[in-house]
Amino acid sequence: MTTTTSTRLWLITGALLSVAAAAPVSAQPGLQTEADRIQAETRRVEQEREQRFQQQQAERRIEADRQDQRRQQELRLQERTPPSSRPTPLIPQNPKN
Helix, strand or coil: CCHHHHHHHHHHHHHHHHHHHCCCHHHCCCCCCHHHHHHHHHHHHHHHHHHHHHHHHHHHHHHHHHHHHHHHHHHHHHHHCCHHHCCCCCCCCCCCC
């Protein structure tokens, strides 16, 4: 696992923990009016949505990194494989005249 991947996983874990720790609006002290409660609920929902978006973005970046690493490994393997053991192309090559 690369440093970048472990950092991203750490960020995702932190985001998940903060969502889990969020108290429901009804349990928050100091909300006197219905408007205050609605405003607080709206903020909470927006924060959860933003955190989910950030988590999805991080997961996409991690998957893209993994795909890049697989491609690089495949290229390195191809470079090490001698041409005689590589599969022959399906399209016949035209001989030079």
